[in-house]
Amino acid sequence: MKKALMPLVMVVLLALVPYVAVQFAGLDFLFGVIVPYVAIVVFIGGFVYRVVDWARSPVPFRIPTTCGQEKSLDWIKQNRLESPSNFWQAAARVLSEVFFFRSLFRNTRAELHNGPKLAYGSSKWLWLAGLAFHWSMLVIVLRHYRFFIAKVPGFVQLMENVDGFLDVTLPALYLTDVVIVAAVTFLVVRRFQDAKVRLISLPADYFPLFMIFAIAVVGIFMRYITKVDVMSVKDLMINLVHFNLTLPEGIGALFYVHLFLVCVLAMYFPFSKLVHMGGIFMSPTRNLSNNSREKRHVNPWNPDIKIRTYAEYEDEFREKMKKANLPVEKK
Amino acid sequence: MMKIRELILIFGGLALFFFAVTYAFWQEGKPKKISTPVAKSPSEQCVESGEYMRESHMLVLDEWRKSAVRDGDRIHVTPDGREFEKSLSTCFECHGSRGFCVNCHTYASARPNCFGCHHEM
Numbered sequence: 001m002k003k004a005l006m007p008l009v010m011v012v013l014l015a016l017v018p019y020v021a022v023q024f025a026g027l028d029f030l031f032g033v034i035v036p037y038v039a040i041v042v043f044i045g046g047f048v049y050r051v052v053d054w055a056r057s058p059v060p061f062r063i064p065t066t067c068g069q070e071k072s073l074d075w076i077k078q079n080r081l082e083s084p085s086n087f088w089q090a091a092a093r094v095l096s097e098v099f100f101f102r103s104l105f106r107n108t109r110a111e112l113h114n115g116p117k118l119a120y121g122s123s124k125w126l127w128l129a130g131l132a133f134h135w136s137m138l139v140i141v142l143r144h145y146r147f148f149i150a151k152v153p154g155f156v157q158l159m160e161n162v163d164g165f166l167d168v169t170l171p172a173l174y175l176t177d178v179v180i181v182a183a184v185t186f187l188v189v190r191r192f193q194d195a196k197v198r199l200i201s202l203p204a205d206y207f208p209l210f211m212i213f214a215i216a217v218v219g220i221f222m223r224y225i226t227k228v229d230v231m232s233v234k235d236l237m238i239n240l241v242h243f244n245l246t247l248p249e250g251i252g253a254l255f256y257v258h259l260f261l262v263c264v265l266a267m268y269f270p271f272s273k274l275v276h277m278g279g280i281f282m283s284p285t286r287n288l289s290n291n292s293r294e295k296r297h298v299n300p301w302n303p304d305i306k307i308r309t310y311a312e313y314e315d316e317f318r319e320k321m322k323k324a325n326l327p328v329e330k331k
Numbered sequence: 332m333m334k335i336r337e338l339i340l341i342f343g344g345l346a347l348f349f350f351a352v353t354y355a356f357w358q359e360g361k362p363k364k365i366s367t368p369v370a371k372s373p374s375e376q377c378v379e380s381g382e383y384m385r386e387s388h389m390l391v392l393d394e395w396r397k398s399a400v401r402d403g404d405r406i407h408v409t410p411d412g413r414e415f416e417k418s419l420s421t422c423f424e425c426h427g428s429r430g431f432c433v434n435c436h437t438y439a440s441a442r443p444n445c446f447g448c449h450h451e452m
Contacts, residue, residue, distance in 0.1 A: 044352055044353075051345055055337075055341045145354070146440040148354075149354075149355050149358055157442075160440065167444065170390065171389060171441070228386060229382075230441065231385070231438070234438065234439055235362075241358070242362045252386075278344075
């Protein structure tokens with residue numbers, strides 16, 4: 001429990017900092033202008049650093065993890081997606097993982113019954129909640145472009161319409177708002193509820209979940225319950241993207257809580273597990289084709305060893321060997 | 332040595348990431364202040380304070396819709412005792428017409444569904 005308590009306390013503290021600072025100390029400029037710029041620089045810089053670092057790491061051999069028949073003789077049917085043998089098949093495998101989480105679809109659960117009997121069963125809940133969470137997150141992030149672009153692009157409006165199609169509550173209820181809270185709740189509960197998962201869960205697993213939960217809940221509050229002045233919020237964001245450092249008056253403190261938590265998450269992103277966003281594309285166990293029987297992959301940093309064959313050795317010492325009555329191959 | 336194709340893929344991906352994150356920074360034009368329209372007779376007090384109405388007018392309208400349509404209660408009484416008929420037309424007596432709403436609503440991409448039935452243009 002201590003592993004979950006620390007992150008929880010951290011998130012609460014992080015949420016209180018901007019609230020107190022803006023409400024009582026008048027530090028709007030720090031939290032409205034400076035922190036967001038720092039956050040975006042750290043986010044992009046850190047992300048590029050991580051990806052370039054991975055790109056520079058040598059991958060001398062083919063190490064894909066496969067679970068299908070690799071390309072072999074003509075009459076053996078290859079599993080092209082599970083054991084890709086060329087670039088396009090490997091690309092299809094990576095993209096299907098990115099968009100549909102195929103590896104999570106194979107998730108199983110082990111249960112110990114009386115007997116004792118060990119039983120394995122398919123368990124799709126993690127896959128379902130993970131997929132629901134990530135897609136909601138994507139839609140929510142894209143929807144936020146309405147605050148950053150003066151003339152809101154058509155795809156954002158389309159997304160808002162589809163997302164709010166239920167048309168219940170007055171600012172129309174977004175489905176993704178409901179889904180992301182439900183999915184994150186499931187992902188947290190999953191870590192508490194199963195002893196095996198609880199054992200391997202670390203503060204670094206709870207912290208991003210709590211952060212995302214807090215960000216979503218504060219955002220939902222601002223949209224549906226305790227309002228903030230959307231016009232000032234959009235003015236601020238438009239000013240920021242035009243590098244115009246003026247802060248509009250009268251934005252509620254709750255907005256700064258939302259913004260600050262997002263900034264912290266963005267800065268935390270490149271240096272935590274969240275960077276799997278880039279890592280999924282850079283994993284050699286996923287993005288390589290399984291063709292080491294077809295093609296020889298030579299380790300590029302093999303030292304250049306000078307090889308001396310026996311024939312050369314004998315050429316040098318033949319006369320001496322003959323005198324010593326040693327057998328030689330060439331007379 | 333890394334293959335050219337890998338370099339193109341990795342740096343192409345990074346460029347795509349960079350563009351997606353900084354998408355808003357590339358937009359054309361200067362930030363311009365959307366003029367907040369002023370009521371016709373600013374001396375008269377609205378049903379709530381201006382600040383409250385800027386943030387939460389939709390809550391007022393939503394409450395009006397429910398109580399007027401479902402409970403037949405068509406009169407809004409403010410805390411200081413003034414009475415208003417619960418109707419968009421009441422709003423428009425001071426706030427002109429639908430045009431009053433459009434500027435900000437387009438800017439914030441908040442599209443109300445009031446005008447599907449009321450005050451069609």
